[in-house]
Amino acid sequence: xxxxxxxxxxxxxxxxxxxxxxxxxxxxxxxxxxxxxxxxxxxxxxxxxxxxxxxxxxxxxxxxxxxxxxxxxxxxxxxxxxxxxxxxxxxxxxxxxxxxxxxxxxxxxxxxxxxxxxxxxxxxxxxxxxxxxxxxxxxxxxxxxxxxxxxxxxxxxxxxxxxxxxxxxxxxxxxxxxxxxxxxxxxxxxxxxxxxxxxxxxxxxxxxxxxxxxxxxxxxxxxxxxxxxxxxxxxxxxxxxxxxxxxxxxxxxxxxxxxxxxxxxxxxxxxxxxxxxxxxxxxxxxxxxxxxxxxxxxxxxxxxxxxxxxxxxxxxxxxxxxxxxxxxxxxxxxxxxxxxxxxxxxxxxxxxxxxxxxxxxxxxxxxxxxxxxxxxxxxxxxxxxxxxxxxxxxxxxxxxxxxxxxxxxxxxxxx
Numbered sequence: 001x002x003x004x005x006x007x008x009x010x011x012x013x014x015x016x017x018x019x020x021x022x023x024x025x026x027x028x029x030x031x032x033x034x035x036x037x038x039x040x041x042x043x044x045x046x047x048x049x050x051x052x053x054x055x056x057x058x059x060x061x062x063x064x065x066x067x068x069x070x071x072x073x074x075x076x077x078x079x080x081x082x083x084x085x086x087x088x089x090x091x092x093x094x095x096x097x098x099x100x101x102x103x104x105x106x107x108x109x110x111x112x113x114x115x116x117x118x119x120x121x122x123x124x125x126x127x128x129x130x131x132x133x134x135x136x137x138x139x140x141x142x143x144x145x146x147x148x149x150x151x152x153x154x155x156x157x158x159x160x161x162x163x164x165x166x167x168x169x170x171x172x173x174x175x176x177x178x179x180x181x182x183x184x185x186x187x188x189x190x191x192x193x194x195x196x197x198x199x200x201x202x203x204x205x206x207x208x209x210x211x212x213x214x215x216x217x218x219x220x221x222x223x224x225x226x227x228x229x230x231x232x233x234x235x236x237x238x239x240x241x242x243x244x245x246x247x248x249x250x251x252x253x254x255x256x257x258x259x260x261x262x263x264x265x266x267x268x269x270x271x272x273x274x275x276x277x278x279x280x281x282x283x284x285x286x287x288x289x290x291x292x293x294x295x296x297x298x299x300x301x302x303x304x305x306x307x308x309x310x311x312x313x314x315x316x317x318x319x320x321x322x323x324x325x326x327x328x329x330x331x332x333x334x335x336x337x338x339x340x341x342x343x344x345x346x347x348x349x350x351x352x353x354x355x356x357x358x359x360x361x362x363x364x365x366x367x368x369x370x371x372x373x374x375x376x377x378x379x380x381x382x383x384x385x386x387x388x389x390x391x392x393x394x395x396x397x398x399x400x401x402x403x404x405x406x407x408x409x410x411x412x413x414x415x
Contacts, residue, residue, distance in 0.1 A: 029054070029055055030053050030054065030055045030057070030085065030086060030087070030128060031053060031054050031083055031084065031085065031086075032051060032052070032053055032081045032082055032083065032084050032085075032086050033052050033053055033054050033082065034051070034052040034078075034082070035049070035050070035051055035052075035073060035074070035077070035078040035081055035082075035117065036049070036050040036051075036052070036074075036414040037049050037050070037063075037069075037070045037073045037074055037116075037414075038050075038070075038403070038407065038411050038412070038413065038414045039070060039407070039408040039411050040341060040373065040403055040406050040407060040408065040411075041406050041407065041408040041409075042341055042367060042370065042373070042406060043339060043364070043365035043366075043367055043370075044065035044066070044339055044365075045065050045066065045067070045408050046062060046065050046340065046341040046343075046344070047062060047063040047064070047065060047066075047069040047070055047073075047113075047116055048060065048061075048062050048341070048343060048398065048403075048414075049061045049062060049063060049073060049116040049117055049119070049120040050120065050414055051081070051086065051117070051120045051121060051124050053086060053124070055128070057124065057127050057128055058124065058127075059086070059120045059121060059122070059123035059124025059125070059126075059127060059393060060120055060123055060343060060393075060394075060396075060397070060398060061116050061117065061118070061119030061120030061121070061122070061123055061312075061343070061344070061347060062116055062119060062312050062340055062341055062343045062344030062347065063112050063113055063115055063116025063117075063119075063312055063313075063344075064112040064115070064116070064310060064312050064313035064339075064340075065339060065340070066109070066112075068109045069109055069112055069113050069116065072100075072109055072110060072113040073113045073116065073117065076099075076100060076113075077096050077100070077113055077114060077117060080092075080095055080096055080099055081096075081117070086121055086124045086125060086128070087125050087128065089118060089121045089122060089125060089136075089318065090318055092117075092118075092121060093114055093117075093118045093121075093315075093316065093318070093319070096113075096114040096117065097110070097111070097114055100114070106290060106291065106293065106294070107290040107291075107294060108290070111290045111291060111313070111314070111315060112312070112313050114315075114316070115311075115312055115313060115314065115315050115316040115319075116312060116316075118315070118316030118317065118318070118319075119311075119312060119316050119317060119344070119347045122136060122137075122316075122317050122318075122347070122350070122393070123347070123393035123394050124393065125393075126392045126393035126394070127392045127393045129392070130392050131392060132350065132388065132389065132390060132391065132392065132393070132394075132395065133317070133347070133350045133393050133394055134350040134351075134353055134354050134388055137317060137318065137321055137350065137351060137354040138321075138354050139354065140353045140354055140388060141353060141354065141355065141356050141358070142353050142358075143353070143387060143388055144353075144385040144386065144387050144388070145349045145352045145353050145358070145361050145385060145386045145388070146178065146179070146359070146360045146361065146384060146385055147175070147177065147178075147179070147360065147361050147362070147363050147381055147384055147385065147386065148177070148178075148179035148180055148181055148231070148232075148233065148360050148361070148362055148363070149170055149173070149175070149177040149179070149180050149181070149363055149366070150180070150181040150235075150362055150363065150364040150365070151166060151167075151170055151180060151181065151182055151183070152183060152186075152365070153183040153186025154166050154182070154183070154186070154218065155186075157186070157214055157218060158214060158217075160221050163218060163221040163222060163225060164221075164225055167180075167222065167225045167226065168225075173366065174379065175363075175366075175379070175381040175382065175384065176381075176382060176383040176384045177384050178230070178231070178383070178384035179230065179231040179232060179233075179258070179360060179384070180222075180226070180230070180231075180232040180233075181232060181233040181234070181235055181261070181362070182218075182219065182222055182232060182233070182234055182235065183234075183235050183237075184215055184219070184234040184235055184236050184248065184252065184260070185235060185236050185237045185239045185240075205239060205240050205241040205244060205265075206240070206241065206244055207240060207244040207247065207248060212247055212248060212251045213251075215248060215251060215252060216251040216252055216254075219234060219252045219255045219257070220254070220255055222255065223255040223256070231258040231360075232257055232258065233257055233258050233259045233260070233261055233284065234252055234257045234259075234260050234261065235261045235262065236248065236260060236261060236262050236263045237261075237262055238262045238263075238264060238265045238266055238288075240263060240264060241264070242264055242271050242274055242275050245260075245263035245264050245275050246275055246278050246279055248260070248263070249263065249275070249279035249280075249281050250279065252281070253279070253280055253281055257281055258282070258360075259281065259282040259283065259284040259305065259306060260279070260281045260282070260283055260284070261283075261284050261285065261308065262284075262285050262287070262308075263275050263283060263285075266285065266286075266288045266289065269297045269298050269301055269303050270301070270303075272285060272298065272303040272304065273301045273302065273303035276302075276303050276304055276305065282304075282305030282306060283303070283304040283305055283306075284304060284305065284306040284307075284308045284335055285298070285303075285304050285306075285307070285308055286298060286304070286307040286308040286309055286314075286337075287308050287309070287310045287313070287314075287337035289314060290313070290314050290315065291314060291315045291319055291323070292315075292319065292322050292323055292326060294314070295307060295309075295314075295323045295326065295327070296326065299323075299326055299327045299329075299330055299332060300330070302330055302332070304332065305332065305333065306332060306333045306334065306335050306359065307323060307324070307327045307332060307333075307334050307335070308335050308336070308337045309323055309324070309334060309335075309336055309337065310336070310337040310338065310339075311336055311338075311344075311347070311348040311351050311352075312340055312344045312347070312348065313337075317347065317348075317350060317351040318351075320348075320351050321351055321354060321355055324355040324356075324357065324358065325355075327357070328355075328356060328357045331357075332357075333357045333358070333359050334352075334355055334357055334358045334359065335358070335359050335360050335361070335362070336348050336351075336352055336358075336360075336361040336362060337362055338361060338362040338363060338364060339362075339364045339365065341370070341373055341374075342370060342371050342373050342374045342376075342380050342396070343373070343374055343394070343396065343398065345361075345363065345380070345386070346374070346376075346380065346386065346394050346395075346396060347394050348361065349361060349386045349388060350388065350394065353388050361386070363381070369402060369406070372399060372402045373398065373399055373402050373403060373406075374396040374397065374398060374399060375396060375397045375398075375399050376395070376396045377389065377395075400413060
């Protein structure tokens, strides 16, 4: 009789088969027995998910950060999963949204919660089948995923030394970054209650001539510090009217950024398309959209050059790959927005590496214990890239010591 490992190896060598065929030795034995969630206070409050089975095999994942996610997972979604076969990943994701129609099943925290469970299910499926999660998404286009490092607003905004010091500090980090993102909306400062800068009522979407000059000068200093060949993007955080967004893009065009991000608010795709078609810098956007239908109009109107999917927020691994596939029909590339812990980041990389036209992945607000939250082999990011391992699932475990040291108030270790 074939061992489970031998059976799985031979099954994966054949044409694509249903997960249940690949898992034949365990069929009818693995059922979901529990769903857990705990919140780790890192750069944000990370919602980590664990799915347990009666076979003693567990899978781990992460939903987008923020309040309300844990309650939805434990009170609404968990009862829908108990007793289910964890290999029916797509069916279970669909079931969670179908049964949550009254709670906003096409967007918001409901999709975020279901996405975190979906991500944990792929890890669980990979562990059951003894294969990396990426192999269950169609395999890999690449072994390594390139990263860019997001930096916060540089201040004082009119002192070149501040730019020089910030860039030098980021380049000295151990991950070997090859690309960066800088804040183009930090001028004027976001919090200015006294409106000391003329025209800076926080509810308007305008840029003054002085703002445009300072943004252009700051990004010119960035280019000079990085040199001519280092890629960097410029963030706008949906802050501007279409004319101001176009003026900003034209002001920064000489530094040749790899994209301008979220130049206008996300609700009006027609305006995003107008801006995108009026400037000579690629527009990258989408982190506030959910699922294929949320991205469909953006893609079909060709309102951007790149879709920026937050994978643990927008539907999980398979839904994000479907978004990518639809974008690729229009030769629109994909990048990944990412404020996640290392667990969500690595899971996101499994989806990214399975996408044909994927370009680059974000790491935002790095903290010194970030990669220590998971037990892993070697650095998570080296020379600016994450390498997909050949271990089952995502190939990592939560480090209990680090997790316990950074639990959000009122949280307990999930055991």
